[in-house]
Amino acid sequence: MTIYQRSDCKPLVGVFISKKQANRLLKQLPHPRLANLAEANDIAGTNLYFFSLKEVMISEQTIYGIFYDKDDHYWKRKPFPYPSVLYKLWTENKLTEDKYLTFINKLTEENVQYINYPHPLNKWKLYNHLQACNELKDHLPDTRLLCSADVLNGMLAEYGTLYVKAAEGSRGEQVVKITDLEDGHCLYSYCKNGEVINRSGTPESVFHYVKRLFKTEEIISQSAINLIEVNGSISDFRAEVQRDGNGKLQVTALPVRLSRQHAPITTHAKSYTFEDFHQACMRHTPEEIAALKERTEDFAKEIYECVEKKYGPVGELGIDLAIDKSGKLWYIETNSQSAKVSLYKAYRGDIIARASLNPLQYANYLHTSKNKIPRCT
Known part of the structure; x- marks a missing residue:
């Protein structure tokens, strides 16, 4: 052959x-x-x-x-x-x-x-880099390395609710929500095989549990964002940000994810287009939606460009964001490989086509820029 x-x-x-x-x-x-x-x-x-x-x-x-x-x-x-x-x-x-x-x-x-980074992004290293981007630092939840039960205790006393996750890893099963019960115990929730598991224990026992669960020394703990809720379901969204065939940055889609009732994260969530969610669930006017979308897209692009300052130019990132109950935008995390699950659930037609075409046109851009050759005709 x-x-x-x-x-x-x-x-x-x-x-x-x-x-x-x-x-x-x-x-x-x-x-x-x-x-x-x-x-x-x-x-x-x-x-x-x-x-x-x-x-x-x-x-x-x-x-x-x-x-x-x-x-x-x-x-x-x-x-x-x-x-x-x-x-x-x-x-x-x-x-x-x-x-x-x-x-x-x-x-x-x-x-x-x-087209995209060949290695996963370390959440702890990236958090510290984003902190140095002045326009972003006020939109980052307080994040610390969870190196002891004392750190967990201190953050629970300060914030009441935390999200704990492995510094490397993108699966929802590597996220645990921990809430202070104010009686020397805390409630911890996580998803396993699509089911929500709720348990309680002392901060020390929970600390050792997450160490066993994640099987890694590098675990981060983040203050919880006061997320917008709809009938007991929390919401966040995934900004699908890509570069096109001219290397120009664009936000291809902003699917909103609405968790199952009382679930700690939006994995296995319902997904909506940005416009549909804010019209049907938030009762925003078209003008309010357009203004919020523009603000969100600008925020996602700022994060993207800050990531590139550390890791170099890239063709796409999946950036998880949220809006709290006061209307403030927050950064959650960046994914070097977006599975585009929410995008495929929420969008159809031209948006799906564009999300598929952009990476290949960006490959053309990389190839011709590198080799200084004209594009094929």
């Missing part, structure tokens, strides 16, 4: 996905997000393939990638060289971490470019 040859004027974009999703492609059962990327590939004019770590042959510097054959209307596999641009949609696990790091080091040696 002949290996695919790179084109000078078109980037070869490799999309890193899970083994499960790769198998689904070969069974002709693509996830909608991957199918949409394949469609966007035609518009962007990139050369696109998908692969999991299993398909990477490091000794051969070859990837047995999966691509969509438009003529046969069929997903097929064939050997590809390493990509010129990588788009990471999957996070490796502990079993595959060593191979992934070796692979990324090889790509870096070959000056491969990245």
